[in-house]
Amino acid sequence: MTQTFVVEAEPRVAQGTGASRRLRRTGKIPAIIYGGNDGPQNITISHNELLKQLKIEAFYAHILTIELEGKQVQAVLKDLQRHPVRDEVYHADFQRVVADQLLRKSVPLHFVGEDVTPGVKLGGGMIEHFINEVEIECFPGDLPEFIEVDVSKLALGEVIHLADLALPKGVTLLELKHDNNIGVVSCHLTKVGKVDEEADEAEGEAAEGEGDDK
Structure with a gap:
C-alpha cells in the first residue's frame, strides 16, 4: 500500500435526527468509529473532504488514519449511508484495526487480460x-487494495470460480470458508452469436430434411 489517507474528525456530543440535520447544514456529517480494544465513539467529519476521498477506489479497501483529538487511530471504512439521488453522504461507519486481530473487509476485483481472452478473440464470445x-479475512498488515482476476486464458464456455483466484499471502475468502465456490467471471456466446448458431443448426436440419425427401 503506497497511498495514505487521513480523515480529520472531531468528537460528536449531540445526537438524534435534528442534531444530524443541523450538523449537515454546517458541511459536516455524523460518523462513528468502533471496534478494536475501545468502545464506540461518535464523531463528525467534513462532508466535502470525505466525498473527495470516496472518488479514489483505494480508499474503500485501505487502512485509514483517523485524526481525533490529537491522536491517530487506524481504521477501515465499513459502511456508508448515501442520499438515494444526490451525491451526498449521510453517515459513515469506521472500524478500528488492531495489528493482531483479524479483519473482515470487502475489496474490489480487478479483471485483467480481457483484450486477449481466447474465448472472445477466437470464439466470438463475451x-x-x-x-x-x-469479502475477505486477513490481518490488517495483509489487507490488499484489490484482488486481480486474470482472464487472459479463458476459453469460450469456461468460468472462473472463487477457488481459482490467486490470493495474496494471508488472505482468505469468506465465501470459501462456507464452501460457497461461486462463479466470478465467464466467457460465453453473445446473444447474436447464439442466434447465428441456432440459425445454422436450423439450416442444417432443413437441408437434411430436403435430402431425405429426395
Missing part, C-alpha cells in the same frame, strides 16, 4: 462479470 468485489 466476458460477463458475476461479482465485482469479494
